[in-house]
Amino acid sequence: MDGLIQHSETINKLLARYGVKFGIYKNGEFKEQLFPFDPIPRVIGHEEFAYLEKGLKQRVDALNCFLRDIYGKKQILRDGVIPEEFVFSAKGYLPPCDGVTPPKGIYSHISGIDLVQSKNDSWYILEDNLRVPSGASYPMIAREFQRKSAPAAFLHNSVIDNRNYAQMLKSVMDNVNTGGINVILSPGRYNAAFFEHSYLAERTGAVLTTGSDLVCENDNLYYVDYEGRKRRVGAVYRRISDEYLDPMTFYEESVIGIPHVFEAYKKGNVALLNAPGNGVADDKGIYYFVPKMIRYYLGEDAILQNAPTYLPYYEQDMKYTLDNFDKLVIKDVAEAGGYGVVFGSSLTKEQKADFITLLKNEPRRFIAQEVIDFYDLDILDEAGGRVPRKADLRAFVLTGSETQVWPSGLTRFSRNPNSFIVNSSQGGGFKDTWVLSR
Amino acid sequence: MGIITVEKSNNLLWLGRYTERVHTTLKYYIEATDRMIDRDPGYYAIFCEKIGIPDIYGSRETFWTRYPFDTDDPNSIFSNLYRAYDNAIVMRDYIGTETMAYIQLAIDDMKNARRGDTYLADLLLVIDHILAFWGCVNDLIYDEQTRNIIKLGKGIERLDLYLSLDRPATDIRREYTRMKQFLRKSHMHYDDSVLYTIDNMLFEDEVCYNTVRSLIRNLITE
Numbered sequence: 001m002d003g004l005i006q007h008s009e010t011i012n013k014l015l016a017r018y019g020v021k022f023g024i025y026k027n028g029e030f031k032e033q034l035f036p037f038d039p040i041p042r043v044i045g046h047e048e049f050a051y052l053e054k055g056l057k058q059r060v061d062a063l064n065c066f067l068r069d070i071y072g073k074k075q076i077l078r079d080g081v082i083p084e085e086f087v088f089s090a091k092g093y094l095p096p097c098d099g100v101t102p103p104k105g106i107y108s109h110i111s112g113i114d115l116v117q118s119k120n121d122s123w124y125i126l127e128d129n130l131r132v133p134s135g136a137s138y139p140m141i142a143r144e145f146q147r148k149s150a151p152a153a154f155l156h157n158s159v160i161d162n163r164n165y166a167q168m169l170k171s172v173m174d175n176v177n178t179g180g181i182n183v184i185l186s187p188g189r190y191n192a193a194f195f196e197h198s199y200l201a202e203r204t205g206a207v208l209t210t211g212s213d214l215v216c217e218n219d220n221l222y223y224v225d226y227e228g229r230k231r232r233v234g235a236v237y238r239r240i241s242d243e244y245l246d247p248m249t250f251y252e253e254s255v256i257g258i259p260h261v262f263e264a265y266k267k268g269n270v271a272l273l274n275a276p277g278n279g280v281a282d283d284k285g286i287y288y289f290v291p292k293m294i295r296y297y298l299g300e301d302a303i304l305q306n307a308p309t310y311l312p313y314y315e316q317d318m319k320y321t322l323d324n325f326d327k328l329v330i331k332d333v334a335e336a337g338g339y340g341v342v343f344g345s346s347l348t349k350e351q352k353a354d355f356i357t358l359l360k361n362e363p364r365r366f367i368a369q370e371v372i373d374f375y376d377l378d379i380l381d382e383a384g385g386r387v388p389r390k391a392d393l394r395a396f397v398l399t400g401s402e403t404q405v406w407p408s409g410l411t412r413f414s415r416n417p418n419s420f421i422v423n424s425s426q427g428g429g430f431k432d433t434w435v436l437s438r
Numbered sequence: 439m440g441i442i443t444v445e446k447s448n449n450l451l452w453l454g455r456y457t458e459r460v461h462t463t464l465k466y467y468i469e470a471t472d473r474m475i476d477r478d479p480g481y482y483a484i485f486c487e488k489i490g491i492p493d494i495y496g497s498r499e500t501f502w503t504r505y506p507f508d509t510d511d512p513n514s515i516f517s518n519l520y521r522a523y524d525n526a527i528v529m530r531d532y533i534g535t536e537t538m539a540y541i542q543l544a545i546d547d548m549k550n551a552r553r554g555d556t557y558l559a560d561l562l563l564v565i566d567h568i569l570a571f572w573g574c575v576n577d578l579i580y581d582e583q584t585r586n587i588i589k590l591g592k593g594i595e596r597l598d599l600y601l602s603l604d605r606p607a608t609d610i611r612r613e614y615t616r617m618k619q620f621l622r623k624s625h626m627h628y629d630d631s632v633l634y635t636i637d638n639m640l641f642e643d644e645v646c647y648n649t650v651r652s653l654i655r656n657l658i659t660e
C-alpha cells in the first residue's frame with residue numbers, strides 16, 4: 001500500500017495521459033476535467049464481500065421481478081404491497097412500456113447500487129440506479145495504472161483482479177442480443193461520461209455510436225456503414241435517458257434518439273440495456289418499498305438494509321419528518337447526482353418554513369432519511385497527509401444468464417471535510433475498491 | 439472493428455488532417471522563427487500569406503507567442519491540435535486508448551511549452567508525440583480501412599500545405615504518389631476525373647500549384 005501512496009502522482013499522471021476525464025457544465029460551458037484519484041483503496045474483506053454480494057444479488061433480482069410485474073400483471077399492486085398511485089405517479093414509470101417484455105425478461109442488466117458503511121460497520125443501501133449508472137470504467141482503468149506504478153502492492157495483497165468488467169459487460173450484452181452487433185449508444189462527445197462510453201466500447205468490442213448511423217426499418221435496427229450497407233443490431237447498451245431514446249414514442253424533440261427503436265424493441269428484435277421504464281424502480285419513493293419487494297417476490301428478508309427512510313406521503317411519516325426535521329436529510333425523488341438533497345439542520349428559519357410548506361403541498365415529491373454517520377475513509381491531502389473524508393460505494397451488479405456482482409466498485413469521496421456529497425459533478429474524487437480473495 | 443460509417447470516416451480523415459497540420463506548420467514555424475531572429479524580422483507576414491491565414495499579429499514577438507499557443511485564435515497550432523483531439527476522442531474505440539494518449543501528450547507538451555521560457559525547444563516535444571502518434575497508427579491500428587483513412591487525411595493535408603509552401607515539385611510528386619495509395623485503399627469515394635487531371639498536371643514542366651491545390655481540396659466526395 002505504501003507504494004501506491006508513494007506513486008500517487010504517477011498514477012494520476014497516467015490517468016491524465018490516457019484521457020480519464022469527465023465532463024461538466026459550468027455557467028453553460030462544457031469543460032473536461034480529471035476525476036481526482038486517491039491512491040488509498042477501500043478494502044473489502046473476502047467474507048464481507050460475500051455478504052454484500054448475496055445482498056446485492058437479492059436486491060437486484062427483486063427489482064427485476066418488480067419491473068417485470070409492474071409492466072406485466074401488476075400483482076404487487078393488487079396485493080396492496082405498494083400503493084398504486086406511488087407507482088403510476090413516479091416520473092420513471094413509462095406507460096408505453098406496459099405489456100412489453102424485454103429479451104429474456106431482463107430489465108436491469110447493469111445496476112449501480114450505492115451503499116455506505118456506518119460507523120458501527122453496518123452497510124446501508126442509499127439508492128438504486130437502474131437506468132444508466134456510470135462509473136465502472138474509472139476503477140477498472142485505475143487498477144491498470146496502480147499495477148504498473150506499484151506492482152508490489154498487488155504482490156503482497158490478495159486482491160481480486162477487477163479488470164474483467166468489460167468481459168462481464170460483453171457477456172451481458174451477448175446474453176440478450178437478438179442477432180447482430182452490439183452497440184453503445186452515447187449522447188456524444190459533450191456528455192459527462194463520454195470517456196466511459198468510448199472506453200467501454202473499445203474494451204467490449206461494441207460499436208460506439210451517437211445514433212446518427214442507426215436506422216430502423218421493418219421493425220429492425222441497423223447500423224449503416226460508409227457504403228450504405230446495413231448491419232443488423234442485436235443489442236444497444238444505451239447511455240442516454242429514456243425520454244430521449246425514441247422521439248416517436250417519448251420526447252418528440254429528441255435529436256439524440258433513434259426514431260422507431262422502441263417499436264423494434266417491443267417486437268423483440270433488439271435488446272435495450274437497460275430496459276426503458278426502469279426509472280420506476282429506482283425512484284427514491286419506491287426505494288422505501290424495496291425490502292417489502294424482496295419479501296414479496298423472493299420470500300426472503302432483505303439482507304442489506306435501506307437507510308431509515310420516511311415517506312411524508314404517509315401521515316405518520318409526515319408527522320415524524322416535521323417533528324424531527326433538523327436531524328433528517330430530505331431528498332427530492334426526481335433529482336439525482338447529489339442535487340435536490342437538503343439537510344434539515346442546514347436551513348435558516350425562513351428557509352425551513354418555506355421548505356415545510358413545499359413538503360406539505362407535494363408530499364409525494366420527497367423522502368426523509370436519518371442522516372447516517374457513515375464511515376470516513378482516509379484520503380491523501382495536498383500535502384500528502386492522511387485526512388478522513390466521507391465516502392460511499394457504488395457496486396455494479398450485472399444481470400445476464402445469472403446475476404453477478406463485479407468484485408470491485410466505484411468508491412467516491414467528498415474532498416470537502418464538511419460535506420456528505422461525494423458526486424464527481426460536485427467536486428468529489430474516487431478510489432479503487434479492493435476485494436480480497438481470502 | 440471494421441464498420442466505418444460516413445460520420446466515422448469523416449472523423450478519421452480530419453484526425454489525419456489536423457495532426458498533419460500541427461506537424462507541418464509547427465516545423466515551418468520553428469524554421470520561420472529562426473529566420474526572423476536576425477535575418478528577416480517581418481517574415482511572419484509572408485508566413486501568414488503562404489499558409490493562408492490572416493495576419494493578425496502586427497509584430498514578430500506577438501506572432502512568436504500567439505501563433506503557436508493562442509487557443510482563441512482559430513488558426514493557431516494549438517487550436518488545430520485541439521481539433522485533432524476532438525476527432526480522436528470520438529474514435530477511441532477505433533484507434534485505441536494507447537494511440538489516443540499521444541494526442542493528449544502533445545496537448546500537455548503544448549501547455550508546458552506555453553508556460554516555459556524555452557518554448558521553441560519545448561515545442562519539439564509536440565513533434566515527438568505527433569510522430570509517436572503516427573507510429574501507433576501504423577503499429578497498433580489493425581483495421582486497414584481505419585488506418586488508411588487516417589493516412590489519407592494526413593496525405594491530403596501534407597500535399598495541401600506543401601503546395602501552399604511552394605515546396606519543390608519533386609516533393610509534391612512524392613507526396614501525391616503516397617497519398618494516392620491510401621486513397622485507393624481507404625475505400626472512400628473520390629472523383630476519378632480530378633485524379634486524372636492532377637496526374638497529367640504534375641508531369642508538366644510548369645506545375646500550377648494553385649490549380650492542383652484546389653483540385654486536391656475537391657478530391658473526396660461524399
